[in-house]
Amino acid sequence: MSLPEPGFDYQGCLAACAQGQRQALRELYDLESARLLGVARRIVRDSATAEDVVHDAFVRIWTGAGSFDPSRGSARGWIYSITRHLALNFIRDGARLVPAGEEDEPVSAVSEQQPGFDLQARSAKIFDCLDQLEPSRRSCILHAYVDGCTHAEIAQKLGAPLGTVKAWIKRGLSALRECMG
Numbered sequence: 001m002s003l004p005e006p007g008f009d010y011q012g013c014l015a016a017c018a019q020g021q022r023q024a025l026r027e028l029y030d031l032e033s034a035r036l037l038g039v040a041r042r043i044v045r046d047s048a049t050a051e052d053v054v055h056d057a058f059v060r061i062w063t064g065a066g067s068f069d070p071s072r073g074s075a076r077g078w079i080y081s082i083t084r085h086l087a088l089n090f091i092r093d094g095a096r097l098v099p100a101g102e103e104d105e106p107v108s109a110v111s112e113q114q115p116g117f118d119l120q121a122r123s124a125k126i127f128d129c130l131d132q133l134e135p136s137r138r139s140c141i142l143h144a145y146v147d148g149c150t151h152a153e154i155a156q157k158l159g160a161p162l163g164t165v166k167a168w169i170k171r172g173l174s175a176l177r178e179c180m181g
Contacts, residue, residue, distance in 0.1 A: 010075035017065035025062050028079070033058070036083045043087035053090060057083040077148030084146060129179035137172030140165055 008031060016024030033054060040050035040057075060082050068078050130138055136158070143149040143157060155165040 010079070011068075011070055014061070014065045014068045014075050014078070017062055018068075025058065028061070029058055032076075032079060036080065039080060039083055040087045043084065044090055049090065050087070053087045054083060056086050060086070073147060073149060073153065077150075077153075080148040081146065084148065088146070125180060126176070129176050132179060133172050133175055134168075136160075137168045137175070140168045141172045141176070144169055 010028075013024045013028050017028070036054050036057060037050055040053040041047060044050050044053060057079075061079055064082075068075060072078075073081075130141070133141070139158065140154050143154045144151070149157065151165050151169070152162060154160075154169075155162045158165065160168075
C-alpha cells in the first residue's frame with residue numbers, strides 16, 4: 001500500500017459514504033481506484049478481472065461504510081482490505097465476482113493467459129505454506145497483506161519492536177517464496 005494522500009480524511013469520507021453522500025465515494029474513487037486496481041491486478045493477474053474486483057470493492061465500501069470500526073484499524077487499511085479480500089476470494093473460489101442476482105460464470109481469462117496454471121491448487125498451496133510459518137511471522141504477514149496494517153500498526157498489535165516485525169515479515173515472505181517454489 002502506498003502512502004496515504006496528505007490531508008485526506010479517509011475516516012470522514014467513509015462516514016460521509018455511510019450517510020449516503022455520493023460525492024464522498026467519488027472523491028475516494030478518484031483518489032484510490034488506480035492504486036486499488038494495482039493491488040487487485042497483482043493478486044488476480046488479469047486486468048479485466050481486477051477491474052471487476054475494484055468495482056465490487058467500491059460497491060462494498062459504499063454499502064458497508066457504516067460498519068467501519070476505527071478501533072480495528074485505519075479507514076484506508078479497511079478500504080484496501082476489502083479489495084484484497086475480494087481478489088483473494090476470486091482466486092480461492094476460481095469464479096468471477098458478480099453482484100447478487102446475476103449468474104455466476106467461470107472466468108477462463110486468467111487460465112488462458114497462463115496455460116497450465118491451476119489457480120485452485122496454487123491458492124491451496126499458499127494456505128499450506130502459511131500454516132508452515134512460525135505463528136509470529138504468519139500473523140505479521142496476514143496483518144500486513146490481508147488486514148492492510150502498517151508495520152508500526154502490527155508492532156503495536158503484537159507488542160513487538162518495529163524492527164522485529166519488519167524482520168518477521170521479510171523472513172516470512174522469503175519462506176513463502178521458497179515454499180511456493
